[in-house]
Amino acid sequence: MPRLDGPPHRRQDLQTFLREARARVDPAEHGLERPSDRRGRQVPGLTQPQMDVLLHSRTGTYGSFERGVKTNPSTDYLDRLARYLKLNPQEWESLWRHTYGHNPPYALDPGAGLDVAPVWRRVVHEMTTMAFLSNICWDLLDCNSAFAEIFPDGKPPENVMRWMLLDDVARDEVLMDWEDEWAPVIIPQLVAVRRAYPADPTLQELENDLHGDPRAARVRRRIAAAFTRPDSDDRPLRHPVLGPGRARLGAAEPLVNPGARLMVVEFEPDHP
Template sequence: MPRPDGPLPRQRDLQNFLREARARVDPAEHGLERPSDRRGRQVPGLTQPQMDVLLHSRTGTYGSFERGAKTNPSTDYLDRLARYLKLGPQEWESLWRHTYGHNPPYALDPEAGLDVAPVWRRVVHEMTTMAYISNVSWDLLEFNSAFAEMFPDGRPPSNVMRWMLLDDVARDEVLLDWENSWAPVIIPQLVAARHAHPADRTLQKLERDVHNDPRAARVRRKIIAAFTRPDSDDRPLRHAALGPGRARLGAAEPLVNPGARLMVVEFEPDRP
């Protein structure tokens, strides 16, 4: 089969996207000289060699990426590239789609993921079953009254992952058979998140605290898996108002909040 002439469509899209993004950035903002064309006239934007300087990469690395020859850059490289080019949320999504073929798993600006879109707030509060939204670090962003009723004191935790892994009330009273039914499924999600977001301070501290907690560390030493979503198997749970039963979890991702999770928890008590 003959090879097509020139770059593939996705490579061309990436090339055009990055050229336009570079042209918008004044090199002087980064202490660099404005480039000149062959006639000595100054031209707008950053050059490819200047991008290598900013990104602390070898000469030609950025040019190779822009042409589509460097096909698997690290996420850290994309992060730094996006910040120097001052990409917005939609441009950040475009960069990922042009590079990897899918949407980013997290927002470029962590603070941007703290605001839940009004439509998703309504979805959560209109549901009669337990539901909540958390960000990439499992900080609780939104929840409904059904979810709050699950907790003995009626108050959900500020960080769901920390509560599930390190809170004694969760481990001893709510998440029944915690060591066998819950922890082996929860910890791989933390492992996957740490791999995806190595600079996230909330996840860094959570990982350290898990390592320093005897009960959580004992389970963590047995875990080698890493996955991002909980399965739909039901697990034993004691509801503060409804008593013991089985909980089934479902997960979705609001596209307007990259990395956020909409969690739905169906609960069936052992007795009506």
């Protein structure tokens, strides 16, 4: 586990960051009394002892972490701390950078990205190649007309992973050689995210339906499910308009919306 060490300014930055985050939270929301100063006046926010109560930790544990004395917090501790402080996706990244010196390997909320910045929606629609935005559960947030064309009825699905994994039109007509070329790559992505967010209902339902579908379950049983990222994949695809060809995938994450995905799909037909 990474340790909170490094220059003093990092510890000071963490202390300031957490102190300001505590001040924004009303203790009454958690059934706690608002603290008072020495003059008896109520002050805003949660106190350090109240954080210990909420986090079910020993008295002084949170204070030690905020001051930079506690140097080995678990990721579970950070998860619970971030939820009680109601950190947004950007603040969640800041907490990890202040604590461990790098960005978190996963989003705090798997549904994050539903309010993806308008600039990214404009980028998607201005692209001439296929492009779409999704959250970490693969719920489709937005797409351009080029991406909509790969669906025979012209209507993109609500969830891209469900379509790729379980839709017979996808498996038999669009995603060529589905069992050998597509399923062994997309199933490990679902498995990895499902393990990162075991309580998310969308991912739970996707996994249950995966095991309940004979074709998908057969592939799942024969692969090791080693996680691979979709970036730079090259797979066969039959475009409803342009015919068969190769699809090259590129993936990115908008920094302002951690957990959201920007996917770009370049298609080169076999016979232009």
